[in-house]
Amino acid sequence: xxxxxxxxxxxxxxxxxxxxxxxxxxxxxxxxxxxxxxxxxxxxxxxxxxxxxxxxxxxxxxxxxxxxxxxxxxxxxxxxxxxxxxxxxxxxxxxxxxxxxxxxxxxxxxxxxxxxxxxxxxxxxxxxxxxxxxxxxxxxxxxxxxxxxxxxxxxxxxxxxxxxxxxxxxxxxxxxxxxxxxxxxxxxxxxxxxxxxxxxxxxxxxxxxxxxxxxxxxxxxxxxxxxxxxxxxxxxxxxxxxxxxxxxxxxx
Numbered sequence: 544x545x546x547x548x549x550x551x552x553x554x555x556x557x558x559x560x561x562x563x564x565x566x567x568x569x570x571x572x573x574x575x576x577x578x579x580x581x582x583x584x585x586x587x588x589x590x591x592x593x594x595x596x597x598x599x600x601x602x603x604x605x606x607x608x609x610x611x612x613x614x615x616x617x618x619x620x621x622x623x624x625x626x627x628x629x630x631x632x633x634x635x636x637x638x639x640x641x642x643x644x645x646x647x648x649x650x651x652x653x654x655x656x657x658x659x660x661x662x663x664x665x666x667x668x669x670x671x672x673x674x675x676x677x678x679x680x681x682x683x684x685x686x687x688x689x690x691x692x693x694x695x696x697x698x699x700x701x702x703x704x705x706x707x708x709x710x711x712x713x714x715x716x717x718x719x720x721x722x723x724x725x726x727x728x729x730x731x732x733x734x735x736x737x738x739x740x741x742x743x744x745x746x747x748x749x750x751x752x753x754x755x756x757x758x759x760x761x762x763x764x765x766x767x768x769x770x771x772x773x774x775x776x777x778x779x780x781x782x783x784x785x786x787x788x789x790x791x792x793x794x795x
Contacts, residue, residue, distance in 0.1 A: 616658060616791045619723075620649040622754035623663060623747075623787040625710065631665070631745035632759070632786065634733045642764040642775065645746055646680070646688045646730045647786040648757035656720040656792045657694075660731050663747040663787035665710045671738035672704035677715035679723075680730040687777060688730040688760055694721040704735070710747060712789070720792060730760065731788060747787045754785040 632645035660677055678695030680688045694717050703713060715733075723729060735744045748759065759780035 614793060617655075617794060619653060619655055619657070619790050619792060620651055620756065621789040622785050623789070624749055624753070625663070625747075625787070628710065628747045628749065628787075630750050630783065631747050632761070632780075632783075633742040634735050634744055634746055635742050636734050636736055642734070642762070644732050644734045644762040645780070645786065646732045646760040646762070647788050648682060648686055648688065648728055648730045648760065649754075649788070649790065650728050650756035651723045651725050651790075652756075653794060654725045655723060655794045657717065657723050657790055658720045658792045659714050659716040659790075661712045661714050661789040661791065662733055663710060664713050665745045665747070666704060666706070666708050667743040667745070668707055668741070669705070670741050670743045672701060672735055672744070673738055674699050674736040675701055675704060676732075676734045678732050679717075679721060680732055682728045682730055686728045686758070687779075688732070688762070690762070693729070694719065704744075722795065723790075723792075728757065730757075731790070732762075749784040749787075751784045757785065759783045759786060 632643070634643060634645050636642035636644070657679065660679075662677070666672075674697060676695060676697045679693045681691040681693055683689050696715055696718055733746055737743065761778040761780050762775055763778055764775035
């Protein structure tokens with residue numbers, strides 16, 4: 544399919560007519576020869592030839608409509624085996640009493656822009672979910688999460704989480720895509736805040752270390768009268784296997 548070129552007038556970067564289409568390339572030129580403004584159905588042999596047919600010295604832009612649509616998201620790092628769910632983590636935090644944020648580290652093999660994570664989750668009952676979070680974190684030289692968030696999202700009262708559901712993939716779309724470098728270890732973390740103390744949310748995992756480019760970690764905090772200022776601790780969960788996860792995006 545041939546590309547279509549449309550000429551539109553603009554003034555100080557404000558284009559006349561419809562709003563900009565994100566699937567269209569915009570190019571500027573400054574005509575200097577009088578002529579007639581046209582909208583050719585096929586690209587001219589020389590864009591300057593079209594420019595010479597513009598009616599006066601004002602600024603114009605030509606719009607080249609792409610014949611191909613935007614590339615679809617691709618699956619990059621991932622691990623799952625729905626037929627062999629051996630165990631699960633119970634991501635949970637509630638007020639000042641307890642917290643358990645499970646991590647899964649992963650190492651991209653291709654530099655790309657990550658746009659979303661997908662986790663294999665289950666909710667056992669109708670305990671209200673007031674908030675859940677998903678984030679991507681840096682790691683240190685040993686591959687352990689540092690707590691430094693690179694990107695993340697919070698969703699209050701997520702609709703999908705208000706009723707029980709069996710194991711299913713749940714998407715967590717990042718507000719802005721982030722570039723992940725090949726060979727660098729990153730960590731994804733999931734947490735859910737419930738209205739009660741019941742731990743009814745589960746993130747599936749297999750009880751053996753199958754995914755070779757990452758592992759499970761936990762950031763755990765438990766309040767007790769004896770340790771009211773306990774800052775929490777990172778626990779190595781390599782013996783727990785690997786969480787079921789996918790990370791999606793676009794290759795650079």
